[in-house]
Amino acid sequence: MPRRASEEPEVNALYHSIHAVIRRIPKGRVATYGQVxxxxxxxxxxxxxxxxxxxxxxxxxxxxxxxLGKRGGFGRIAILDPVGAAIQRELLEAEGVPVGDAGLVKLxxxxxLPASPRPPRRRAPGRR
DNA sequence: CAGGTGACTCTTT
DNA sequence: GAAAGAGCCACCT
Numbered sequence: 001m002p003r004r005a006s007e008e009p010e011v012n013a014l015y016h017s018i019h020a021v022i023r024r025i026p027k028g029r030v031a032t033y034g035q036v037x038x039x040x041x042x043x044x045x046x047x048x049x050x051x052x053x054x055x056x057x058x059x060x061x062x063x064x065x066x067x068l069g070k071r072g073g074f075g076r077i078a079i080l081d082p083v084g085a086a087i088q089r090e091l092l093e094a095e096g097v098p099v100g101d102a103g104l105v106k107l108x109x110x111x112x113l114p115a116s117p118r119p120p121r122r123r124a125p126g127r128r
Numbered sequence: 129c130a131g132g133t134g135a136c137t138c139t140t141t
Numbered sequence: 142g143a144a145a146g147a148g149c150c151a152c153c154t
Binding site: 032033034037039044045046047048049050051052053054057067068069071074075076077080081084112 | 133134137138
């Protein structure tokens with residue numbers, strides 16, 4: 001069975017916060033998983049944000065199409081749900097967000113800036 | 129409590 | 142620039 005936060009229609013408070021952040025993404029803008037997670041209070045929890053989206057259902061009316069990977073792409077979803085990815089691309093273009101042929105969005109121009117610009121982080125994760 | 133998993137992200141090869 | 146390896150977080154079994 002698919003992994004979900006719980007069998008109940010209501011999600012956990014943490015996931016709810018993530019959903020709330022996603023709902024705050026202005027139209028015509030996109031945010032990254034890491035960005036959403038950080039705003040939700042989970043720095044470095046990009047995967048948690050992804051899980052929150054995965055567990056959510058279309059009935060939640062979440063603008064998941066505005067959540068992209070750090071490189072401006074859709075990530076593995078393009079492989080898991082190619083149909084959904086196509087819909088996502090159309091939705092973004094309908095909002096005024098141009099998507100390149102490779103399925104990439106210019107985060108420098110259409111990235112969401114909730115409060116501060118993007119401070120260059122030195123080496124948070126990935127240090128081996 | 130411990131092990132396994134993933135719509136991620138980063139640094140190094 | 143692509144591929145591989147390592148790290149983090151929260152949820153599930």
